[in-house]
Amino acid sequence: MEEQPPRHGRVVLVPCPFQGHLNPMLQLGAILHSQGFSITVVHSKFNSPNPSCHHEFTFQPIPDGLSPDEISSGNLVAILLALNCNCKTPFQECMTRMTQQQKPDGKVTCIIYDELMYFAEAAAIHLKLSSIILCTTSVATAQSRVAIRQLKEEDCIPWQDSMSQDRVPNLHSLRFKDLPVSIFGVPDNFLDLISQMYNVRTSSAVIWNTIDCLEQSSLEQQQQRYCPIPIFPIGPLHKFAPVSCSSLLNEDTSCITWLDKQPCNSVLYISLGSLASIDETEVAEMAWGLANSWQRFLWVVRPGSIPGSEWTESLPEGYREIVGERGCIVKWAPQKEVLAHSAVGGFWSHCGWNSTLESISEGVPMICKPCFGDQRVNARYASYVWGIGLQLENKLERKEIERAIRRLMVDSEGEEMRHKAKNIKEKVEICIKEGGSSYNNLKMLLEFMSF
Template sequence: MDKEQQPQTSPHVLIFPLPAQGHVNSMLKLAELLALAGLKITFLNSDFVHEQLLRHTDVLSRFSKYAGFDFRTIPDGLPDEHPRAGHGFMKIFEFLESTTKPIFKEMMVNIKPRVDCIIADGVLGIAVDVAEELGIPVIQFRTISACCIWAYFAVSDMIQAGELPIKGKEDMDRLITSVPGMETFLRCRDLPSFCRASDTMDSTLQRISQDTRKNFEGHGLLLNTFEDLEGDILSHMRTKAPKIYTVGPLHLHLRTRLSDSSRTLLDQSSNSFHEVDRSCLPWLDKQPKGSVIYVSFGSLAVLSSEEVIEFWFGLVNSGKRFLWVLRPDNMVEKGDSIPVELIEGTKQRGCIVSWAPQEEVLGHGAIGGFLSHSGWNSTLESVVEGVPMICWPYFADQQINSRFVSQVWGLGLDMKDLCDRQIVEKMVNGLMVEKRQEFVKSATKVAKLAKECVNVGGSSYCNLDRLVEDIRSMKLNINLSK
């Protein structure tokens, strides 16, 4: 049977991501992997997200080849003009609860054919609540690292141990000892950003802690990671949730399982909410091997104009070539006119675009390093291509990812909580010149492990097959119980 055709008896899986770029991107890749395995997939986006995908991608034609693949939409409750970026993005959870949840429940009651399994974003408590109420098996998918999930899980333990709240800036380098597996290197400043709340009853901190505890219940926990990267932390997690499916890096896993022709098309496609500017690729073609530092702070980070200028000076003063993704909404406010030395320095050695085809960029031979916000998708994409990183985390899971990149995996430098031109210049030269050989050696080793895990017989390859079989068993059990 052609993998892209699925029989009438195939399980019907609904996939529901948080309406944010990183979440939708990785869950679309998971959806395509499950469609390749012959499952019927309904992918539920917010109206706003779906409109962005239609505007900037070929998502409908790309998924039309899979029999039974369907896109549905639902309102997220936010007004159209809401920026959906920066720390203000967290407001979306209130609207999802009040507006989206009742609509989702009605959809699940009436959808045909019946949904046999929901793969819900692990931060979407509304999806888990509705699934439980209607008796639909639910597997939760966390789009962040295992190390961050484990830290979220331990929030209540940190509070009980008196290690939270953080008492002030002078407290930031204090070691946290109540997260198993991280006792020797985790500092206050490395905790997920929500842990910086001065009140341990802070609503966001409590909600994330409670949602994460719920991730360890139910039918399983699905992670975009791999055993050779986060095995030590995963062993701790499995003492609380035995059924964990590690199936990442998803973008590499998908690329590996697709046919050669489909893989070529995938390289030209994206799941971006932004217009991709491919003009940076011909520019990269003209640069020497390993000479360019790629700079991107993802889809949600919002920088002040002062921070942008400091980064810019640091990049220009480093004397290195750079490709910088600077979104139009990247700055809170518009600063003064740009100093002439920055304009001239960029003309000589730089390229600035509003959005780049990141997987292709990181895979380009001219790239020698990645100055990143340490979002999990970006981190994995850099890991896969063997590109060392400078980490400047913005919020949420990014703080802890950056600590693991630098301290545990030896893949780069961590400059969290710092932003001035001298530091940026020093970090760029440290990554690209002074410590380049040791970082490239570590990054090459981990990239090899990533590729092995998604090939036949690898841990992620086998775990995806196990996930598919478990979902098929869910449908069988539902039919037998009727």
């Protein structure tokens, strides 16, 4: 779609301040800006996006009231509930000022908020503005979260260890161990968060960063649940958005130069996302599994992801010399560019939804090692439903890691997964081309927002 000059008024975006949520919200903003909307991003001071990456947007920080102890706790549910409590009044005050000071050609027409930032709805009601929810996970994840509430009421949660492999009623692709529970279990505040997330309240529409060819039946079920509120599945958003960087971490582009020197489909890319942490024992097992597989690899070791270590001090002594030119280790990588590179033949991922969509969009099969939450659902779908990955389900152990890498990168099993991944990539490309489902849904969303 060709970029249009501003002509539709101003849209206010309210992202959730975590990388997996910021990315799709800012991508959506870039898409809307290219189609003639002015964009203001109202965000918490915690994990603020970098304004220099989006010169075309206006950024407005609001106080979030988070204490250092809350931030360092790692309790995402508690942080999200605190954000919704603390940001409600500052956001409404910010929006009131914005509407009082707005010029006729910059009139605020809509608030789009992340499903986790539901505090924004109160301001939309108060100012009589249209509001739209952006869902940044898969529909399967949404359905499984809603199911958790029902299972809790039926005393099926917490479940016995003997039930972990059992299928969840009405979620036949998922086992109990695949449910997207918090690392802190299923406390009441987690259930409260789920209830708030999937209550569309007064919103006029729901945007979903997913693809019809991946989740058609789930989307149909969700549309029936939300009816008459329309759902617009317009994923993958990164394929429609103008190229930009919304990373909270500095990307090391030197790894692209290293990839340029590697044979086609020869490199395993490893990244466990922006939140997960691994202990020293797991790092050592990963390191030796990679080395013993004798496969080329690009490994993202995020600073701070190994407790007690600033970066790679926990790697076995002399490890870099042992793997030599077969391995490249960086602090953070330009992931979309890496996955699109011809040298990359596999992706060892935590299976966050953005990473899963990016891998699917480039036809790259996966080794799935989910850490928590929706990652478990995505890993199960990638490995069991779509057949484009294999899942590491046990404690990390070097021999199992070595076998998994060779299965993906060398064996016929991996070649079959690569073939399925390429087929899904082709279906995704049809969805985003003119006349495809995502393209048409985006067109309908733009028409919906222009009234």
